[in-house]
Amino acid sequence: MTVLWTLLLGVLTWWSARTDAPTVREQRTLGQALPVVQRSVGQLVAAVGDGAWAMTGQRVERGCRVTPMDDGAELTRGVDVLVAEGGERALLESVADRLPEDWRAGVRVSSEGPRLRADAGEFVLVEGRVVTPGRVRFGVQTGCRPLDDVALADLLPGNPGEPALDEALRALGRPADDAVEQVVAPCPGGGTARTRWVEAGPAPMSLAGLTPLAAGAALVDTPEVYAWRRGPVVVLADATGERVRLAASTGCS
Structure with missing residues (x-):
């Protein structure tokens, strides 16, 4: 009986380890x-x-x-x-x-x-x-977890261009920059939300040159932050850090 009970426990443990969802x-x-x-x-x-x-x-x-x-x-x-x-x-x-x-x-x-x-x-x-x-x-x-070998890359890696960022860089008197970074996330109803950003130079920097791009309808207008909408894209200029960052984001429709 002891041997049979030990074998049963071993089989149940093996089955649980292979099929049960993690509990912690x-x-x-x-x-x-x-x-x-x-x-x-x-x-x-x-x-x-x-x-x-x-x-x-x-x-x-x-x-x-x-x-x-x-x-x-x-x-x-x-x-x-x-x-x-x-x-x-x-x-x-x-x-x-x-x-x-x-x-x-x-x-x-x-x-x-x-x-x-x-x-x-x-x-x-x-x-x-x-x-x-x-x-x-x-x-x-996530909290602290074991680190496996999965590639911790975003869903759409690469450095794609973004017309709204190029337009904002020109308005600030800066050349277009190919070093565009991107982060994405899947939308609940399908599609993909994305943010692309690029550095526009050291802060402080006047953001007054961006005013014409908002056509009088800025979402945020402060000396250090300026945001507006360009069609479906939200463009944000952030000069609160050591570097001015321009971000262009497309959300979930």
Whole structure:
């Protein structure tokens, strides 16, 4: 009986290891979480709608501890949204209301201001917070996981051209730049959301030359940030860092 019981336990363990879904985050690799992260970013873009936004690049941080014996890595992606000062909480609540119901998204107010939290499934966390007045950052985080050999590349790699960026560079007196970077995410209803960006030079830099491109209908107009719409593309000039960045984003219809 002991031998038979031991054999039965061995067979059940083998079957469970091969067929059962992982039950904790530490059992899922970073590569397995990547599709969930990509889809979550697409959901955020769709929930943001027609505002001034740009997806942030994919960041992988190594060196965290999955277990006391094993190193891992954490993957983060997100979306930055610019609104009029005072409208940050309304944006967070609007996005929470538009996210899938099973994410259980909600906004709570803490000593650090309003914060959105949601569960995208597969142990992937979605957060939204105010980083500076008028700027809200939504982040999708995997937490620390085993790092596998999957290529952590975006869905459409490469350096494609973008007419809206070339137009903005000319308006700032800068030559066209081939060093365009791109990040993409699948839209919930099909299609692909994308952000392409390029550096326009060191800050500070006057953004006044961009005013004619908005045709009097700027989405955001401050000394350091200027955003407008060019057809379906949202163009954003950000001079808040050490380098001026131009981003052109196409969302989910």
